[in-house]
Amino acid sequence: MKDVPSVQSCNHVEGSTAEIIVQAGGDVVLYDQRGTAEPPTPHEVPGCTPLFVNRDGELLDLGEWLVPGSGPTRIIVVSGLKGIGTSSVVRRWVELQPGRYPGGEVYVDFAALRGPSGACDVSEGLAQCLRTAFGVTKDFLPATLAERTNLYRTHAARGGPLLVVLDDVTQPAQIRPFIPAAPGSAVLVTSSRRLDELVGDGARLMPLKPLDAASGVLLLAKVCGEDRVAAEREAAERLVELCGGLPIALTIAGTRLARRRRLGLAALADELAQEDGRLAALTGGERSVSAAVSLTCSDLPAEALRLYRRLALLPGRGFDAETAAALNGCSVATAEALLEELDDASLLEDAVGDFRYTLHDLVRLHARSLAEQDEPEEERHAAVRRVIDLHVVRAAFADRAIMGKRLRITDHDIVLAGHEDPFTGPGARDAALTWLEAERADLLAAVRVAHARGLDQQAWQLAESLTALYFHHRHLADWIESGTLGADSAARLGARDAEARLRSLVSRPLMDVGDADRAREQIEKAVELAEESTHPVLRASVPEFAGRYWDHVDQARALGWYELSLQRNIEADEPRGAALARLFMGSTLLASGEHERAVATLQEAYGQLDGLGDARMAGRALAALGHAYDSLGREDEAVRALERAADMLNATQAVYYEAQVREESADMARRRADRAAERRHVARALEIHEAGGSRRAGELRKRLDGLA
Template sequence: MSRLGRADEGEPVQARNELSGTVNGPSVQVGQLHGDVHVGVTPLAEVVPHEVPVPLGGFVNRARELARAGELLDPGAGLVRIAVFTGLPGVGKTATVQRAVANTRGCYPGGELYVDFARLRDGGGTAVNDGLADCLRALGVHDKVMPPTLAGRANLYRTRTRGRPVLVVLDDVTEPAEVAPFVPSAAGSAVLVTSNRQLSELVLDEAAVVPVEPLSDESGVELLTALCGEHRTAAEPEAMRELAALCGGLPIALRTAAARLRSHPSLSVADLIAEITAEDSGLAPFDFSGAARVASVFTACYRELPAPAARLYRALGLFPGADFDSDLVVALGGGAPADERRALGALLEANLVTDQGEGRYRLHGLVRRHARGCADQDDPTGQVRRAVLRSVVDFFLRRAAFADLAVMGEGRLRITPHEELLGDEPSPFRGDTAKVAALRWLDVERPNLMAVLRTALDEGWYRAAWQLSEAMTALFVNRRYLEDWVESARIGVWAARLDERPAAVARLRSFVSRAYTDLGDLVEARAALDESLPIAEASGNARLVASVWELIGRLHDEHARVESDEVRRAEAISAYRRALELFAAADDDRGGAFVTFFLGCSQLGQGRAPEALATLERALDLIRAVPDQRMAGRALTAIGSAYHALGDDERAVTALRQAIEQLHAGQDYYYEAQAREELAKVAAHQGNRALQRENLQRALDIHARFGSPRVAELHDALAALG
């Protein structure tokens, strides 16, 4: 890592009457102070999320289910209530719950949270852990302060939901264990669960069960009428009733049939029924009563699709991820972008694809199974399937590689040969917002990236698998999805071994030590580094060997911090010096700059302040030459701490002010908070209570904005200045 900083000489150290950034709590703006000052610190406003999707139009009936939901949803009740909405796939459980939530809008002062287990599970991630992280983000917790473990996230979730009643929707739950971590602490909260199963263990825990039955024929006709128009029902009332029966009372099938009638005004209801009943798809994709009829509804619509849309439908059935964007659609088709997007429009019109908003699309679970069946039936040799999956893997690999470049810069150590992989293809991430856009793409696509990574390994595309694993570290370094990082590295290392790429094995295996360290598993982190070092040395890649030694040093530093072990600190310094030698031999200025910073911090931790200061000032010069703004700000913070350790508080204040200015300008607020806490320590030593209070307040504001568990600690420290 690295930082970059610009030192402005002569910056005044007295208080200035200016306030920048977003302030979430009280602020103090003063010139000169005479006498005591008393500051009242008021509680910070909580973030109120509203995440449950708005229900679709054409909702009918469900009076019984909604009435039962109304009885259960009472924020004034003293208990936290859990209700399980259970029924067949596609029966409308999610729509019913969405309608129930819409009916309570504004009743839950803590807001409404939503977890889509189907999406998390489709990506193959750790659904509960990922879901908790999503909820915490919605409650204002920033990734910089996100607990890495499931237990830590569950504890913070309980803390963040203890103030006001919260309504939580857990969609497509398959196991009772997926529910417990999401139960809020505040009395009067409620948890609405949708599941294809009964989840009897929850019933034993006094959860209410709300069965969602297929629509009656009358309600099915009502929905078809709402979607197709009253003239259709008036013209063929009996046929419309028969169509509703053929759809099995499942809203997904009814909507698909209605889409067909809407897009073909001249098609009579009776003719559509004849098509459905004549279909013998042979797919047998579903396992419930009336499944064959429902499959035939989808098949009748599928047969009517234009050839490009039908081909896209089959390809999407093979896609191993969850939701997708139009760029993937274009990549799957390989034709002109306008033509491929027209094919997507045809699927949307036929109600075979759902528009999720914000440029994301999805196949309903039943539709996806049908599409996969169509693909298998149309491709008995499996050649098309392999071609589709290869297109998917190549698309995500190239896009992830471009994102890695945009987020981490071109000077980063990589084993993947980007010039060979990407060629002259223009990056989709360009301009001043390239880094932000690339990181957002990685974040949104994370479940798909994990699913595609597994697919690449399963299909034997080992080089693509380890290269994708390497590119994904750009996300993990910035967002700390630690379990995904560990699994991605495991797959990548296995693939690299099978591809006989020892340098990739060493890079992925050593770098994942950072994830193990953050998870508190220092034993596994050491094992990863012990395994990586000889492989890296045998590879002949000096930069790679240097990187492993840097990571060894950082692990020793972590041991020293946890165990207060000065022997470990000395070993860290030795490892950093070895890394510096190797980076210098490889002419890697970036790596050398960052390791010099870590070396200086380690020296400071040993109490060797004069030596640490010299090292850190040299690191700052090197980092500025790279350049890297965030690391320069961090170096200035460490320099300020070194000056303070040497008793030169005036220079410490100057350095820390420069660090704060630089980190704030780069929106690196987490590290700005660290610099402000250091400045508060120096101010306390000087007896400058105003400066101490100002910087503790700003640190508190930042941690509050991040939803950090340290808010209470900083609040108490500020109040103690009283």
């Protein structure tokens, strides 16, 4: 039998677990696939932690996706940042499904299979399954990965539908050998990576988000005691926020509270509020938020890790590929690829808007610690400067699209040279205003960082551009902070024209919040600087803002400033500035009781602004003209003017002024006993105030309810 092939035959012995294999040389070997009697049905998945809370939506989704039946094997990947609870969700779902899979439940912990280098021994994982789930003893295990895979599939097909839980997987290739062929089976995978390549294998992806506020408080109560949480509910909610809803962080915080009964929740929240020590405070025994995130980062390529570190340096929270490219000093295409790598590792969170990301607060602190440790200060400063330069350019383009050729100290020909305008064509103005609104928190953060880092020119230029947003949407606190920082940076740099412009502008929101003393201080300094300037349009503009301050104090003095502004705008051949001076002069004349003169002045202002295509300011002039008509008893003209003004302000997204006009129109409609018109105007004013979080919303809601 010397010519017999390596394996000539393989025959199953009836009623036995053995197979007869004839090997080369004619020897007969009895190969026992299991090596023992029939093993019991495996139920290997560990129990869920008793601290598990909520996740009802995710558990419901798993139940809907893993419908028992006879179809092909279903694969679900539950992914998320380490410590977010992927394993707990899967284990809890398995606990709720006793007997759902007749073949049993097999469990493999890939963390235990991972060596010091991070490589995972999939062959050993298969050997583990064959031994513990299917009773194959060590002596009868095949030697190669391929042979073990085939033997695993044979056993996995024998007992009916099987559930396989693969915990802490890092690569799609680690999963495929474990997919059972028995109809109706399922594979549940947990991973800190998204593993979206498995979509091609029919997998469903379930990325986990942090716990919401209510669930976070419930978890905290389970760890440290319901009575303590109930006694300091507000502090508990603050702790959940500071932990970013991350279960591992909340568990560590709750454990500290449980161990130290005298430590109050408010005191711990105050400790965690200090960003520099937050990660250190969220370390307890073997558990550590920092260690969990570091484990994820250990698998990142060097370039992705460098971008990860630098993302923590961003002023603000949201970013896109272009911002990341500026930060990293690379092309947008390279940044997109690196962001994909970080997103796949669950280190990024989706932000509002297309193709934008944020970092979880605790991840950001971890990344910042790495940046401070591994990046020289010069490189960190250069990275931040590139991002702020990008913000300056983008905001300047938005400002130009919204405000046209109004007065600016920033030289757009220099700042925008060589850059592509993102706001062109029909709808450019609205797109620019929408972009500024979406980015406003990050842009204000950029002003803060630029001022703090001594990037004074960028700080004042960005502050000047942001007024295009504040004129329309009236974020008064933001405007005051941005304008003040920008003016201080301009002063520090010796840019006197820029300082004068910004101090005059910031006087407006200061008056609106009732801070007349600071408004006067700003406007007087602006006047002093403007009188020394050789910039003709600036010299004409600042008196207009002075007039608007004095409107609240001394109307006769205000008229003098408006007249000076009008004269200088005419001399500077600045028709828009002249029209604005007439608009505010007309409003002051109206308030002073000079109604006929007010109408004539406002009609001229409206005609000029409308002719210049400045619909926002033309709408405001028309609204003032409506008041003037009403003061003269010309009600029909007043109604038409106010209606038209409201529509113009709505079309230009000047909703703050639209709301004022709507309320005034509602008052006029009430006088005319036109309840339908009153209801319409009040409803729109309410919509605006509710969207802006205004305190007036409640009052308007009561008024609208009374009109039902």
